Amino acid sequence: MDLFSKIIKPTLLLDRDKAVRNLDRMLSKADTQKIRFRPHFKTHQSTEIGEWFRSAGVNAITVSSVEMAQYFAAAGWDDITIAFPANLRQMDEIRTLSRQVKLSLLVESVEAVEKLGNELAAEPGVDIWIKVDAGAGRTGVGWDAAAELKQVAEAVERFSGLRLRGLLTHAGHTYKVRGKTEICRTYHESVDRMNAARRSLADHGLVNLEISVGDTPASTLCDDPGEVDEIRPGNFIFYDVQQYLAGVCRAEDIAVALACPVVAKHPERSEIVVYGGAIHLSKDYALVDGVPAYGLVCLPENTGWGAPLPGAFVRGLSQEHGVIRLRPDDLDKIQIGGLVCVLPAHSCLTVQLMRSYLTLEGQRIHTLN
Amino acid sequence: MDLFSKIIKPTLLLDRDKAVRNLDRMLSKADTQKIRFRPHFKTHQSTEIGEWFRSAGVNAITVSSVEMAQYFAAAGWDDITIAFPANLRQMDEIRTLSRQVKLSLLVESVEAVEKLGNELAAEPGVDIWIKVDAGAGRTGVGWDAAAELKQVAEAVERFSGLRLRGLLTHAGHTYKVRGKTEICRTYHESVDRMNAARRSLADHGLVNLEISVGDTPASTLCDDPGEVDEIRPGNFIFYDVQQYLAGVCRAEDIAVALACPVVAKHPERSEIVVYGGAIHLSKDYALVDGVPAYGLVCLPENTGWGAPLPGAFVRGLSQEHGVIRLRPDDLDKIQIGGLVCVLPAHSCLTVQLMRSYLTLEGQRIHTLN
Numbered sequence: 001m002d003l004f005s006k007i008i009k010p011t012l013l014l015d016r017d018k019a020v021r022n023l024d025r026m027l028s029k030a031d032t033q034k035i036r037f038r039p040h041f042k043t044h045q046s047t048e049i050g051e052w053f054r055s056a057g058v059n060a061i062t063v064s065s066v067e068m069a070q071y072f073a074a075a076g077w078d079d080i081t082i083a084f085p086a087n088l089r090q091m092d093e094i095r096t097l098s099r100q101v102k103l104s105l106l107v108e109s110v111e112a113v114e115k116l117g118n119e120l121a122a123e124p125g126v127d128i129w130i131k132v133d134a135g136a137g138r139t140g141v142g143w144d145a146a147a148e149l150k151q152v153a154e155a156v157e158r159f160s161g162l163r164l165r166g167l168l169t170h171a172g173h174t175y176k177v178r179g180k181t182e183i184c185r186t187y188h189e190s191v192d193r194m195n196a197a198r199r200s201l202a203d204h205g206l207v208n209l210e211i212s213v214g215d216t217p218a219s220t221l222c223d224d225p226g227e228v229d230e231i232r233p234g235n236f237i238f239y240d241v242q243q244y245l246a247g248v249c250r251a252e253d254i255a256v257a258l259a260c261p262v263v264a265k266h267p268e269r270s271e272i273v274v275y276g277g278a279i280h281l282s283k284d285y286a287l288v289d290g291v292p293a294y295g296l297v298c299l300p301e302n303t304g305w306g307a308p309l310p311g312a313f314v315r316g317l318s319q320e321h322g323v324i325r326l327r328p329d330d331l332d333k334i335q336i337g338g339l340v341c342v343l344p345a346h347s348c349l350t351v352q353l354m355r356s357y358l359t360l361e362g363q364r365i366h367t368l369n
Numbered sequence: 370m371d372l373f374s375k376i377i378k379p380t381l382l383l384d385r386d387k388a389v390r391n392l393d394r395m396l397s398k399a400d401t402q403k404i405r406f407r408p409h410f411k412t413h414q415s416t417e418i419g420e421w422f423r424s425a426g427v428n429a430i431t432v433s434s435v436e437m438a439q440y441f442a443a444a445g446w447d448d449i450t451i452a453f454p455a456n457l458r459q460m461d462e463i464r465t466l467s468r469q470v471k472l473s474l475l476v477e478s479v480e481a482v483e484k485l486g487n488e489l490a491a492e493p494g495v496d497i498w499i500k501v502d503a504g505a506g507r508t509g510v511g512w513d514a515a516a517e518l519k520q521v522a523e524a525v526e527r528f529s530g531l532r533l534r535g536l537l538t539h540a541g542h543t544y545k546v547r548g549k550t551e552i553c554r555t556y557h558e559s560v561d562r563m564n565a566a567r568r569s570l571a572d573h574g575l576v577n578l579e580i581s582v583g584d585t586p587a588s589t590l591c592d593d594p595g596e597v598d599e600i601r602p603g604n605f606i607f608y609d610v611q612q613y614l615a616g617v618c619r620a621e622d623i624a625v626a627l628a629c630p631v632v633a634k635h636p637e638r639s640e641i642v643v644y645g646g647a648i649h650l651s652k653d654y655a656l657v658d659g660v661p662a663y664g665l666v667c668l669p670e671n672t673g674w675g676a677p678l679p680g681a682f683v684r685g686l687s688q689e690h691g692v693i694r695l696r697p698d699d700l701d702k703i704q705i706g707g708l709v710c711v712l713p714a715h716s717c718l719t720v721q722l723m724r725s726y727l728t729l730e731g732q733r734i735h736t737l738n
Contacts, residue, residue: 007458008456008458008459008462009434009435009436009456009458009459042688042689064688064689065378065644065689066378067378084632084644084689084690085632085633085642086632087377087378087630087632087644088630088632088705088706089376089377089378089630089706089708090377090378093377108633109633109634109705111704111705111706112632112705112706115706137638138642138685138687138690138692139632139633139635139642139690139692140633142637172687261456261457261458263453263454263455263456263457263481263508264454264477264478264508264509265478266508268511269506273454273507273508275434275453275456278651278653278718279718279721282647282651282652283651283652283653283718284647284652316507318507318541319411319433319717319718319721320411320433320434320453321453321507321508323507323508335480336457336478336480336481337457337458337480337481337484339458348688349647349648349652349688352648352688352722353721353722
């Protein structure tokens with residue numbers, strides 16, 4: 001219990017063994033399926049954790065900002081996709097990166113292509129992926145907007161510094177359904193749409209384009225990736241309560257938990273209050289029986305944390321406070337001044353807020369920020 | 370427009386004039402009402418902005434964590450209330466602080482009182498406020514739990530290092546109603562309850578106790594503070610969309626806005642996508658016609674930002690993406706590669722995520738983190 005005795009404030013615990021198991025499982029699946037694995041590093045945002053991937057044989061990565069690309073480039077990663085529509089206000093940074101690494105950028109408009117093409121004319125060049133909206137409705141050219149796809153693709157072909165690599169999507173709507181059947185149905189629908197988009201370009205002589213997809217729910221659950229060339233899951237390294245409740249992972253696969261000091265007990269409403277709020281966990285939530293849960297609750301154990309207490313969840317968050325509802329029987333197991341471990345609703349946002357991890361072995365690991 | 374030309378990624382703009390006007394208004398109100406003003410610094414979290422308060426005559430402050438108390442103590446603040454139930458795992462830090470400043474702590478259980486009393490026995494002592502739940506249902510002893518209040522108060526009196534100062538509440542439920550009438554009704558109900566709690570203690574000889582209240586909605590709107598000794602609003606320095614939509618402030622009082630690069634336009638659904646997501650704004654929201662809005666949207670102007678575009682709001686956030694819906698007419702005013710300014714739903718959380726401000730004069734101001 002030495003690990004816990006030193007914890008005095010909200011601290012993000014990382015169970016390295018669980019994370020490495022999650023990584024090995026995903027890697028061997030991608031390997032069996034003979035598909036390129038380009039994991040998204042926005043979840044962990046740490047060069048140190050990146051080394052776990054590197055020693056497992058990963059050499060191409062995905063990030064979500066220019067800053068993150070710079071951070072991982074400095075740590076020796078040399079094949080990086082920035083999976084976010086190119087930010088034209090960061091042309092200087094993009095230009096520098098394009099000289100340092102094999103850089104892939106996303107575009108979804110002729111305007112963006114022309115700006116990139118002109119600005120990078122004298123550079124070694126970058127790979128370009130057209131961001132396609134395969135149903136998530138966030139960003140990208142519509143998969144069935146054949147004329148627009150063709151315009152963007154042909155614009156890319158006009159610039160010597162831009163190499164058209166393929167079509168990329170984030171099927172973010174797989175996060176909105178639950179269970180293997182629905183998730184894989186949604187995934188395969190988006191893969192079919194991506195292939196339809198690819199065919200519509202091939203009809204105009206734009207051939208040999210690749211398809212990049214990948215999100216944690218589908219990459220974890222679906223047996224057959226379909227006609228795609230690359231997957232880019234990120235969250236799977238830690239998973240979280242959203243993934244657990246969607247049936248994507250087991251509770252024991254979740255590799256991070258926020259250790260929170262208990263500051264008050266309210267037996268009359270069977271609640272406790274912890275030091276651990278919106279600035280630690282984030283206000284993202286998962287629905288438990290229609291009620292927002294900002295996390296599930298475990299007790300510290302010698303080897304880390306135990307299974308989630310049945311019926312217990314973080315029902316409210318303010319800036320520093322977390323209010324946890326639990327079963328009356330469990331209230332006695334918790335003391336003011338003690339700790340509980342909260343499995344976060346959305347681990348990517350919790351990591352972003354906490355900015356460092358403490359492994360169960362007591363090692364401090366920092367992130368980009 | 371020189372300010373905007375240098376902005377390449379999400380940047381939290383601060384309109385100092387607006388913030389100082391918000392401060393002056395609140396100060397002169399507290400002054401007229403002859404009430405002690407102990408502003409909450411968790412909103413701005415910056416020693417530099419703290420100096421604006423100091424030059425306006427403020428000398429006592431509220432914070433929400435031991436870390437924040439240390440940070441402001443190091444900047445010369447010597448009268449600090451940590452408005453969060455005392456975290457018994459930080460006794461060493463609390464002990465050190467109690468030697469440096471006039472420190473006020475919150476308790477709400479006999480257990481916490483006894484631990485503090487024993488640990489601080491050899492120290493100069495701290496002021497103790499009993500945290501009372503006057504209806505918000507988050508934390509504190511129930512205002513009508515007379516026996517429990519008496520137990521906690523008498524426990525404080527047993528320790529020489531603990532000075533019982535009074536009863537403190539955060540009427541957080543004023544954030545859940547809208548409009549002056551409802552907000553002030555809720556506020557006065559909680560003040561009445563605090564006074565009932567004070568009388569119940571006076572009946573047992575526990576006299577001369579003060580009452581500390583204060584939240585931005587009531588402190589802004591209510592003409593009469595009632596029978597209280599101290600107010601502790603924090604958010605008012607910047608306000609935000611939650612306060613604006615609740616009728617607490619005007620849109621033009623909001624003193625911070627997140628400048629976000631535009632990365633995509635989707636005329637077919639009258640939406641744009643910006644670089645500015647959950648890791649910049651936070652997932653907190655305000656309801657606009659029952660729909661979650663993570664922010665309202667303004668255009669950059671020479672002097673800062675303009676009025677919110679009618680009908681425009683941030684409808685969705687993922688890690689780095691913000692999806693903004695706006696009226697088709699306004700779409701033409703916005704270019705890929707340009708900027709929009711987003712008024713945050715909840716400025717405290719946006720500040721916590723951004724960790725620095727850029728004033729309209731181009732000055733960079735950092736926060737605690």
